[in-house]
Amino acid sequence: MTKEGVIAALEQVTDPEIPVLSIGDLGIIRDVELWLEDGKDCINVIITPTYSGCPAMNVIATGIRMVLAGMNFKRVDITERLDPPWTTDLMTESGKEKLKAYGIAPPIRKSKVGLGLFEEDAVDCPRCGSQDTELVSGFGPTSCKSLYKCRSCKEPFEHFKCH
Amino acid sequence: MKNKLFYILEWADNTLILGQRLSEWCGHGPVLEQDIALTNIALDHLGCARNLYTYAAEIFNGMDAVDRSECFASVAFQRNVKEGHQADEDDLAFLRDAWDFRNVLLVEQPNTDWAYTVARAFLFDAFNYYYLTAMCNSVDERLAGIASKSLKEATYHLRWSSEWVIRLGDGTEESKTRIVEAIANLWPFTGELFTATEVDTFVEGLGVDFAALKPLWEQKVAEIFDEATLEVPTGVWMQSGGKTGTHSENLGFVLAEMQFMQRAYPNMEW
Numbered sequence A: 001m002t003k004e005g006v007i008a009a010l011e012q013v014t015d016p017e018i019p020v021l022s023i024g025d026l027g028i029i030r031d032v033e034l035w036l037e038d039g040k041d042c043i044n045v046i047i048t049p050t051y052s053g054c055p056a057m058n059v060i061a062t063g064i065r066m067v068l069a070g071m072n073f074k075r076v077d078i079t080e081r082l083d084p085p086w087t088t089d090l091m092t093e094s095g096k097e098k099l100k101a102y103g104i105a106p107p108i109r110k111s112k113v114g115l116g117l118f119e120e121d122a123v124d125c126p127r128c129g130s131q132d133t134e135l136v137s138g139f140g141p142t143s144c145k146s147l148y149k150c151r152s153c154k155e156p157f158e159h160f161k162c163h
Numbered sequence B: 001m002k003n004k005l006f007y008i009l010e011w012a013d014n015t016l017i018l019g020q021r022l023s024e025w026c027g028h029g030p031v032l033e034q035d036i037a038l039t040n041i042a043l044d045h046l047g048c049a050r051n052l053y054t055y056a057a058e059i060f061n062g063m064d065a066v067d068r069s070e071c072f073a074s075v076a077f078q079r080n081v082k083e084g085h086q087a088d089e090d091d092l093a094f095l096r097d098a099w100d101f102r103n104v105l106l107v108e109q110p111n112t113d114w115a116y117t118v119a120r121a122f123l124f125d126a127f128n129y130y131y132l133t134a135m136c137n138s139v140d141e142r143l144a145g146i147a148s149k150s151l152k153e154a155t156y157h158l159r160w161s162s163e164w165v166i167r168l169g170d171g172t173e174e175s176k177t178r179i180v181e182a183i184a185n186l187w188p189f190t191g192e193l194f195t196a197t198e199v200d201t202f203v204e205g206l207g208v209d210f211a212a213l214k215p216l217w218e219q220k221v222a223e224i225f226d227e228a229t230l231e232v233p234t235g236v237w238m239q240s241g242g243k244t245g246t247h248s249e250n251l252g253f254v255l256a257e258m259q260f261m262q263r264a265y266p267n268m269e270w
């Protein structure tokens, strides 16, 4: 069993709220540790939560266990590591493409660049590509998203917030 | 170890109680977008509280039996200790009584109306932002990690509540009257944010210098109030007691609702 093999297998685990994104795309796998106990494989998957209270993390941990259950490990640990905190800068380019195809505008800004009061990200509409969009709410149906609407095609859409 | 435990609980109880207060708006927000904003913010606070309670429970379980029996007055907690149960995050949230809670009085104040909710959020968020910034340098790596995680979220919270203070203050005659009243009534609870208890002074390096946060907070409040055409209250007598377990009657109502299920049906799960 190799680390790369495990990470590739964990690509099957997706975000329950945004099923097109794997946990690899999201950048929440910090590390995978493998060792032997009595000649048998043991594993510790270190993950980092997106937001402190994100309820998806429990579902994701269960998803990881289910994948690993089919791989003959004697022991499976899943550890949370908070520091350094997760940021959307960790999201893969292919993850961003998948988000857009799914109808969610991907994060566009580096997380270190803050926004001033009443300032909003200029986000392109993921449906028609128009730049004529407006923020409806900085908070959306899940912690990681905000709500926009497109003035061109008139459709509302979600934006995966820069974090 | 007791001081470290209590220090963590001061922080954790602030976030749990404010999170619980904000979540009371769920389904009652003035518009859907703001209802969602409040529940999102409440969830961040709850997530921070969970991280802290998990750590606090580990510290508690590592203490000797005598110390453990002296930490909390609640009968439900005492019984668990006597029976040799290991405490967890849920026990700390659901089995302690009001006098075992160490949150500041500000966060337990009722929602009242939108202006009170916004004013309470802003006065706390401005404090929380600088508190978490300082906690990122804690000698305790686990606490520093929780702080750096929560700081990113607290930055959004402060932005949200600052914008609303400005909107209400520099809004209509009615919105201004209401936010002025809310600030006047909540102001006496802000002094406690910066007073160090005996617990706070015992955890040097691990905790923060509360007095040093005050000028930063004052500057932020002045900046936002100026933009909102609001006056900063002066010469107000300050309430205190929350950090040492002397609370207003409001906390009892918060806990009655929050703890009901665990008290009525101990160890129930869903």
Ligand SMILES: [Zn+2]
Residues within 6 Å of the ligand: A125, A126, A127, A128, A129, A130, A150, A151, A152, A153, A154, A155
């Ligand atoms: Zn469009």
